[in-house]
Amino acid sequence: MESTNSAILTSTDGLETAPTKFIEAGGTNFAYRTIGVANGVPLVLLQHFTGTMDYWDPAVVNELARHRSVIVFDNAGVGASSGQVPDNVEQMAVDAVAFIGALGLRQVDLLGYSLGGMVAQVVAAKHPALVRKVILANTAHQGGGNDLMKVLQAAMSQKQYPDPRMVLFFNDSQDGIDAGQAFLKRVYARQENRDPEGGPDVANAQAKAIIVFSTTQDPENTLLKAITQPVLIVTGSNDTMLPTDSSYAMFRILKNAQLVMYPDSNHGAIFQYHDRFVQDVEAFLSR
Amino acid sequence: MESTNSAILTSTDGLETAPTKFIEAGGTNFAYRTIGVANGVPLVLLQHFTGTMDYWDPAVVNELARHRSVIVFDNAGVGASSGQVPDNVEQMAVDAVAFIGALGLRQVDLLGYSLGGMVAQVVAAKHPALVRKVILANTAHQGGGNDLMKVLQAAMSQKQYPDPRMVLFFNDSQDGIDAGQAFLKRVYARQENRDPEGGPDVANAQAKAIIVFSTTQDPENTLLKAITQPVLIVTGSNDTMLPTDSSYAMFRILKNAQLVMYPDSNHGAIFQYHDRFVQDVEAFLSR
Numbered sequence: 196m197e198s199t200n201s202a203i204l205t206s207t208d209g210l211e212t213a214p215t216k217f218i219e220a221g222g223t224n225f226a227y228r229t230i231g232v233a234n235g236v237p238l239v240l241l242q243h244f245t246g247t248m249d250y251w252d253p254a255v256v257n258e259l260a261r262h263r264s265v266i267v268f269d270n271a272g273v274g275a276s277s278g279q280v281p282d283n284v285e286q287m288a289v290d291a292v293a294f295i296g297a298l299g300l301r302q303v304d305l306l307g308y309s310l311g312g313m314v315a316q317v318v319a320a321k322h323p324a325l326v327r328k329v330i331l332a333n334t335a336h337q338g339g340g341n342d343l344m345k346v347l348q349a350a351m352s353q354k355q356y357p358d359p360r361m362v363l364f365f366n367d368s369q370d371g372i373d374a375g376q377a378f379l380k381r382v383y384a385r386q387e388n389r390d391p392e393g394g395p396d397v398a399n400a401q402a403k404a405i406i407v408f409s410t411t412q413d414p415e416n417t418l419l420k421a422i423t424q425p426v427l428i429v430t431g432s433n434d435t436m437l438p439t440d441s442s443y444a445m446f447r448i449l450k451n452a453q454l455v456m457y458p459d460s461n462h463g464a465i466f467q468y469h470d471r472f473v474q475d476v477e478a479f480l481s482r
Numbered sequence: 483m484e485s486t487n488s489a490i491l492t493s494t495d496g497l498e499t500a501p502t503k504f505i506e507a508g509g510t511n512f513a514y515r516t517i518g519v520a521n522g523v524p525l526v527l528l529q530h531f532t533g534t535m536d537y538w539d540p541a542v543v544n545e546l547a548r549h550r551s552v553i554v555f556d557n558a559g560v561g562a563s564s565g566q567v568p569d570n571v572e573q574m575a576v577d578a579v580a581f582i583g584a585l586g587l588r589q590v591d592l593l594g595y596s597l598g599g600m601v602a603q604v605v606a607a608k609h610p611a612l613v614r615k616v617i618l619a620n621t622a623h624q625g626g627g628n629d630l631m632k633v634l635q636a637a638m639s640q641k642q643y644p645d646p647r648m649v650l651f652f653n654d655s656q657d658g659i660d661a662g663q664a665f666l667k668r669v670y671a672r673q674e675n676r677d678p679e680g681g682p683d684v685a686n687a688q689a690k691a692i693i694v695f696s697t698t699q700d701p702e703n704t705l706l707k708a709i710t711q712p713v714l715i716v717t718g719s720n721d722t723m724l725p726t727d728s729s730y731a732m733f734r735i736l737k738n739a740q741l742v743m744y745p746d747s748n749h750g751a752i753f754q755y756h757d758r759f760v761q762d763v764e765a766f767l768s769r
Contacts, residue, residue: 425745432733443730446719446743453758456733456741458712471740474765478758 201233204264220297226275227268231260241311247274247390254469274390280400288317320421337413339441364463374467426452427479431464488520491551507584513562514555518547528598534561534677541756561677567687575604607708624700626728651750661754713739718751
């Protein structure tokens with residue numbers, strides 16, 4: 196089943212220059228950008244804690260957009276979108292589905308990164324007809340635990356790197372540092388119409404959502420067992436924010452999952468290994 | 483560093499028809515076959531419990547041989563090779579290195595499957611200059627545990643499938659059964675000059691080697707920490723013989739490993755998902 200609206204999904208721009216567009220759904224004015232061309236099932240990206248559309252890596256987004264339309268957006272209350280950031284993953288999923296519906300898309304693939312991966316789990320479980328395949332990147336399952344506060348505190352209190360993502364996303368090894376610096380260059384490549392940064396209200400509501408989701412026990416794994424779509428799980432060898440163990444646990448619980456883990460990498464594994472990640476996602480989406 | 487002996491490494495045959503050749507090393511007459519063309523670093527395959535060269539899957543071997551020379555062989559005392567099967571992994575590693583040396587190869591990649599993966603760990607740790615990259619498929623680390631005897635007993639006592647590999651290698655799901663039947667067709671495709679099957683002496687010595695290796699605790703992970711080469715670890719979601727957990731543990735311990743796990747699959751995961759496996763190995767060896 197393909198999109199009903201191919202005009203909306205075709206763009207000649209990369210992520211660095213794609214114009215920000217807006218669409219209204221359920222009282223929220225959602226900001227979004229499309230990269231790539233309408234071709235089969237579009238891929239919708241679900242973003243991490245405090246991240247806007249400008250936090251995605253062009254090396255991932257533009258390469259994935261070679262064969263499909265990739266849609267990035269600010270969920271309710273984030274970046275250039277209107278509305279309030281909800282303090283729970285379930286409402287973020289409701290908002291994401293409203294946005295997808297407003298675009299007229301009948302079937303999508305989801306790539307959820309970190310907090311976005313939690314939202315992707317809920318959307319996939321609740322909307323089996325809407326979601327064809329799911330990529331869960333550097334994320335955790337219900338009850339999978341998190342070290343968000345500890346890791347954030349350490350990243351904010353260090354003075355070595357002005358951008359905390361150097362510490363949050365990459366290992367303190369030469370490969371990690373090199374990858375982090377290359378990543379930051381890529382995400383700052385966009386010069387015009389960057390999204391507004393979020394304030395403490397965004398961070399507080401999203402932090403609560405992550406902490407509640409990843410510490411709420413789901414002993415019967417009700418959520419993961421409700422996901423019937425094929426899932427690709429990807430993470431780093433040493434994710435200090437959302438534990439690598441949680442990705443392994445998800446793989447063991449999900450009915451139809453493939454697991455990929457990269458060496459010497461942290462919460463930003465998919466950006467550090469953007470070439471491998473794009474290759475792995477391509478293989479997963481095309482088979 | 484490439485092979486010094488490209489004539490020996492080039493073959494126009496697939497695994498099903500490649501002639502069996504022999505080379506002497508350390509008093510053992512080793513049987514081997516080469517598939518593919520001399521091109522860069524050759525890939526040497528290390529075989530599983532009681533397996534001969536005919537137990538490899540042509541869908542894996544022939545596809546991997548599109549871009550390189552793939553070498554399969556019977557280790558000492560197995561199949562068409564002379565000599566005694568040692569009852570320990572360390573001596574199997576010594577024998578494999580003697581075989582590789584006799585071919586005049588100065589650098590190789592290793593693909594070790596099951597017992598062969600244990601042998602590959604020892605060869606890689608002891609011979610950093612000889613081994614460039616290592617693929618550890620459906621295998622376990624020292625102390626990783628095994629259910630060999632329990633699983634063998636169940637496979638031998640069932641009457642449904644004449645070939646126990648249907649039970650040992652594949653899940654009892656429709657996908658697993660279909661994959662198993664397709665696999666058996668492929669491995670029986672060779673009509674002429676099949677290897678002799680091994681007797682109880684092969685099985686007994688190899689079983690002892692597997693059990694001792696996978697139940698000998700290595701609390702400091704001395705063996706894995708001595709492996710400095712890039713490693714690709716691949717296994718199934720539910721390996722009932724050598725536990726999936728052991729592959730995850732190896733990934734966490736090794737310095738430079740990538741992990742891939744396939745859905746709904748058992749000890750024969752790399753044969754069930756031969757297309758994905760070849761793609762993953764290609765990406766790993768070529769980057």
